[in-house]
Amino acid sequence: MLLIENLSVSYGAVQALKDVSIEVPHGSVTAVIGANGAGKSTLMRTLAGLEKPQSGQVTFNGEVISGRKPEDIVRMGIALVPEGRSTIPELTVEDNLKLGGMWRSHAQRNASLSRVYTLFPVLSERKSMRADTLSGGERQQLAIGRALMTGPQVLLLDEPSLGLAPLIVTQILELVARMAWDSGLAVLLVEQNATVALRIARSGVVLNLGEVVKSGPAAEIASDEELRHAYLGY
Amino acid sequence: MTNFIDFLLGGFSNGAVIALMALALVMVWRSTRMVNFAQVGQAMFTTYIALTVQQSTGNWLLALAVAMGAGLILGIVVFFLVIRPVKNSDTTGAIIATFGVLIALQAGAGMVWGGDPEGFIPPVSNAGLEFAGRIWPVSLYDILVWVVTAALVIGLTLLFTKTSLGLSMRASAFNPEVARLSGVRVNRMLITGWAIAGATGAVGGVLIAPVSTISPNSFDILLVFAFTAAVIGGLDSLVGAVTFGIGTGLVISLVSGYTDASNAPVVALVLLALNLLLKPDGVFSHHGSRSV
Numbered sequence: 302m303l304l305i306e307n308l309s310v311s312y313g314a315v316q317a318l319k320d321v322s323i324e325v326p327h328g329s330v331t332a333v334i335g336a337n338g339a340g341k342s343t344l345m346r347t348l349a350g351l352e353k354p355q356s357g358q359v360t361f362n363g364e365v366i367s368g369r370k371p372e373d374i375v376r377m378g379i380a381l382v383p384e385g386r387s388t389i390p391e392l393t394v395e396d397n398l399k400l401g402g403m404w405r406s407h408a409q410r411n412a413s414l415s416r417v418y419t420l421f422p423v424l425s426e427r428k429s430m431r432a433d434t435l436s437g438g439e440r441q442q443l444a445i446g447r448a449l450m451t452g453p454q455v456l457l458l459d460e461p462s463l464g465l466a467p468l469i470v471t472q473i474l475e476l477v478a479r480m481a482w483d484s485g486l487a488v489l490l491v492e493q494n495a496t497v498a499l500r501i502a503r504s505g506v507v508l509n510l511g512e513v514v515k516s517g518p519a520a521e522i523a524s525d526e527e528l529r530h531a532y533l534g535y
Numbered sequence: 536m537t538n539f540i541d542f543l544l545g546g547f548s549n550g551a552v553i554a555l556m557a558l559a560l561v562m563v564w565r566s567t568r569m570v571n572f573a574q575v576g577q578a579m580f581t582t583y584i585a586l587t588v589q590q591s592t593g594n595w596l597l598a599l600a601v602a603m604g605a606g607l608i609l610g611i612v613v614f615f616l617v618i619r620p621v622k623n624s625d626t627t628g629a630i631i632a633t634f635g636v637l638i639a640l641q642a643g644a645g646m647v648w649g650g651d652p653e654g655f656i657p658p659v660s661n662a663g664l665e666f667a668g669r670i671w672p673v674s675l676y677d678i679l680v681w682v683v684t685a686a687l688v689i690g691l692t693l694l695f696t697k698t699s700l701g702l703s704m705r706a707s708a709f710n711p712e713v714a715r716l717s718g719v720r721v722n723r724m725l726i727t728g729w730a731i732a733g734a735t736g737a738v739g740g741v742l743i744a745p746v747s748t749i750s751p752n753s754f755d756i757l758l759v760f761a762f763t764a765a766v767i768g769g770l771d772s773l774v775g776a777v778t779f780g781i782g783t784g785l786v787i788s789l790v791s792g793y794t795d796a797s798n799a800p801v802v803a804l805v806l807l808a809l810n811l812l813l814k815p816d817g818v819f820s821h822h823g824s825r826s827v
Contacts, residue, residue, distance in 0.1 A: 349716060351712065351715075351716075370715070371712075371715040371716055372715045372716075372718050372719060372720050372721070375715075375716060375717065375718045376718050380716070381716050383712070383713070383716065387710070387712070387713050387716075388713070389706055389709045389710050389713055390709075391705075391709050392702075392705065392706065392709070396702055396705075396706075399699075399702060400702060400703070400706050400713075400714065400717045400719070401717045401718070402717070402718055403699050403702070403703060403717070403718060403719060404718055447717060448716075450717075451717065451718055
């Protein structure tokens with residue numbers, strides 16, 4: 302389990318995260334929701350090692366990961382799919398996938414590759430095409446596929462719905478939820494689209510201006526009208 | 536017409552060496568987004584080392600291998616000595632620092648080997664081949680230069696397109712953050728890029744030495760030509776570096792043949808200026824824009 306304890310991060314004088322504590326258990330999706338500027342992406346980038354925390358710590362199965370380098374964190378089994386469908390447009394679809402988990406054994410990588418192609422058949426059809434020829438939804442699948450190639454136990458998904466059609470968002474997120482359920486993956490999902498996120502998540506965390514204002518079962522948060530009006534704006 | 540063909544044929548060997556130096560510049564650009572002006576200095580230094588090896592053993596292949604090894608090491612040394620300390624603060628500082636390395640290498644070579652031009656004996660004949668009743672401006676040595684260059688370019692292409700190391704290096708160049716998130720040790724890839732560039736430049740130096748002479752400053756003009764080829768090729772394209780490296784060699788040969796050799800650098804700079812005016816991203820560039 303991924304355990305975030307009293308995490309604070311600041312950019313110069315701006316405090317982006319304040320004393321944030323979240324538990325991300327295996328086998329389910331934990332959704333972090335909140336408006337723009339709530340600190341959601343900062344949280345994800347800090348977990349992945351791209352930002353250094355000011356205080357607090359993150360542990361994974363009892364081992365401290367906060368403050369380590371991104372390439373070491375991903376090797377421990379924590380993979381981030383960053384915001385904005387971050388694939389490498391100049392590389393082919395298959396090269397984008399092969400980039401993930403290059404340190405793993407040949408057999409492990411081949412197994413992951415065929416699993417990704419089963420999960421996302423469209424990537425298999427387009428494997429020799431450049432990534433920039435893919436549609437937005439396909440590119441998001443590719444970004445998730447590359448993260449899966451690292452053989453993760455924790456999947457961090459930053460704003461996967463950004464710029465995608467609602468139907469595709471639902472498809473992708475349901476697939477992620479099923480994956481968490483089937484293979485015991487711990488998923489931390491950051492979303493502005495609270496409705497969809499809370500529908501597939503088991504528990505939810507509401508972030509506002511860098512602070513946790515509410516956490517609990519997803520259904521409870523989804524039905525809390527006051528909370529919705531105050532922090533989620535709908 | 537006979538002249539034209541002779542000038543073209545005569546330009547290929549120079550073009551091959553310019554292509555190798557341009558490749559070295561491109562590999563450094565791809566890994567750290569900067570131009571290493573010390574590249575020809577490194578090549579000059581490793582060529583002197585090759586000269587020493589050849590003079591004491593008489594073995595050209597051994598001299599070439601030692602130069603490549605020395606080029607790898609020198610590439611890593613320059614990366615750690617100069618680039619690493621200044622890289623995080625600003626790239627301009629690092630680029631200027633590479634000029635410092637160039638001057639230091641030239642001074643160092645002068646102290647070790649002296650400033651007088653020395654000849655490098657070619658392993659095979661440097662005389663024009665006779666064929667179909669006339670002597671052509673192509674020697675056995677020219678053919679050796681083409682073969683070694685082609686082998687190196689093919690080897691590098693396979694390395695970059697077919698191996699995991701190559702994929703890691705390309706990904707680190709295109710998007711370091713995504714590469715790191717995928718588990719690639721990007722910093723090691725940057726160093727590897729500098730090392731391979733050093734070895735590539737070293738081969739270029741050893742190949743050109745027998746047809747010119749070697750002195751601490753004798754490769755300076757090569758920097759002008761290689762830089763022109765690399766920039767016109769788009770600075771991040773290996774194909775561009777090779778294509779325009781050979782192209783630059785041909786143009787230089789034609790200009791030198793029809794007018795005077797001293798006009799060649801001017802023509803190269805005019806080509807460079809035209810390129811920056813008309814197609815500043817280069818012909819083979821991957822990216823939409825870049826700052827020069």
